[in-house]
Amino acid sequence: MIRFLLKGLLRDRSRSLLPFFTVVLGSALTVIGFSWINGAMSSMIESGARFSTGHVKVMSRAYAKEADQAPNDLALAGAGGLVDELARDYPAFDWAPRIVFGGLIDIPDERGETRVQGPVAGLAVDLRSPSSPERGLLNLDKAVVRGRLPEQPGEVLLSDGFATRLGLDPGATATLISATMHGSLVVQNFVVAGTVRFGVAVMDRGAMIADIADIRGALDMDDSAGEILGFFRDSPYIRDEAERAAAAFNLTHGGDAGEFAPQMVSLHEQSGLAQMLDWATQVYSLMLVCFILVMSIVLWNAGLMSSLRRYGEFGIRLALGEDHGRLYRSLIAEGVIVGFLGSVVGTALGLGVSYYLQYKGFNLGSMLKNASIIVTDVLRARVTAESYVIGFVPGLAATFLGKAVSGIGIYKRQTSRLAKEFEA
């Protein structure tokens, strides 16, 4: 039967060519769209995790309520002991205490007077401990543009564009003006060890990366940390496991009702990421439904035209005794075969383009220069196992629907009138 239908499709290309190309196009676009959204969201999750959210994050309850403002007066005290506890109880994660701070970088002239100032977004991480995962997490070795990574106390990194704007070279002194965790003004000198570029607009606009020990000293935050980030040691983000760890930690510390008690949140619970991911899923689902609908309408039309052309053929087949249901089913089977073949070709085409976009990516840096979310400038597609099958959904569904609707006319042909039709 399938061989019979295939022969018909191959020999009469007018009945298969338009539906085939429609399915190829729809499947290819579906695969590309899916891989692109998948890649963009993965970029957002991964860069957001590395710079801001971690896969899980521990903060004080009071800090968590105002986390967007990084309120260091509400930071976790006794961070060293807490990191030890986390490392013992949650060994699947690497734990990284951090302090996020803001302020001004003030550059003195030869008389010590302010020559130039600029607002800075600071990130204090453990740069100098040999066991610290931060160099790898922030990809610091590759991010260095000029100079080197900090090796001595009091050395910092500045984002390259920011340093250039301030006229700073490695070795120069930069004064941080900020506030201690108690709110006092801090004026502290640092030496610029090097400049970095992360390819993340938010970080490259005006960032300072400092060792957490130096910032603890400057901001009067002895053994404190604004946040402790946890990263899966051997895998990318796994939502279920992150949420399980957060629930277990919060249960353990639930007995402490104080506002400075630690609280763990998963990546999904931070910065509205859950809503963003849900929104992306909804957008993609809507896109898929639109593809299926548009393709179904095109294929329905193609089916109607084909039915007109094959009016005589259907009449003869009915006259020879083939019943309506069998004829209708064979039409649908034809459609599914076209859909399957078109999906195979479309998926292959879509995967090719997606792999190219995964390798090359699109540089959206100019569009993201004022962005407030942490996302890499170069967005890439991401091909996953789902990318190999997602194109078959619209390919098969649309051909099935198109044939099912256009083929209904078969049931309107009355066997008793076939002879008259043939005479005409």
Added chain:
Amino acid sequence: MIRHAPLPFLLAAVVGLAGAVGAATAQPPDGAAVLRRVDENMGADSKVTTSEMIIRGRRGSRTVSSRSWIQGRSRSFTEYLDPPREKGTKMLKLDDQLWTYTPASDRTILISGHMLRQSVMGSDLSYEDMMEDQRLVALYDAVIAGEERVGDRPCWVLALSSRGGEIAYHTRKIWVDKARDVVLREERFAKSGKLLKTTEVLDVQRMKERWVPTRVIFKDVLKNGEGTEFVVKAMEFNAEIPDHLFTKASLR
């Protein structure tokens, strides 16, 4: 530009109003006159103050002590004495400019722009509050809004509204001790009408010819915490202050 009334006129007005208030308590005085008396009570050619700020935040309290040399309303020099972390930090105010010096960095920084709204040493006072150097009567129009008691002290309630220009608080409501011309309570509002800060005077002492608030609670309503208690430990009026103190060179 703010115009100051000629001094003889001011003196005549103060003397006249002082007599009038004593004689006719039933008749509410002019708001501007009450405000002028408040300014006169606190004004001095120069004063040297030793004070403590007890800052009560969400994580506990800490005390910062300092000594200030103040000349007129436009020049002041403050040196922080304690805690050790703040010791040696100095601030110099000359007219509308404020510099701070920190010994750890050996840098003198001009506090300007949005930094003026930052808290001083984590207290409920901002640098902008410290910069306020003009007499209230020059900045605000005042009307008597009523009479109330603060504790056991009968007070005039004055509603102050800005005369224009750049000013930290668009309107204020102050409770002025009728007999001592001291502000015992104050509410400061933004242009939108939002309450920003409150002050409550807990203790007033007689020093020389003046009544001086010696314990005041400042509260930044937008901050959590229980406010900042400002305690005057010693105050010397019309003290001799060398001119060189009010130069940037004295910061180092």
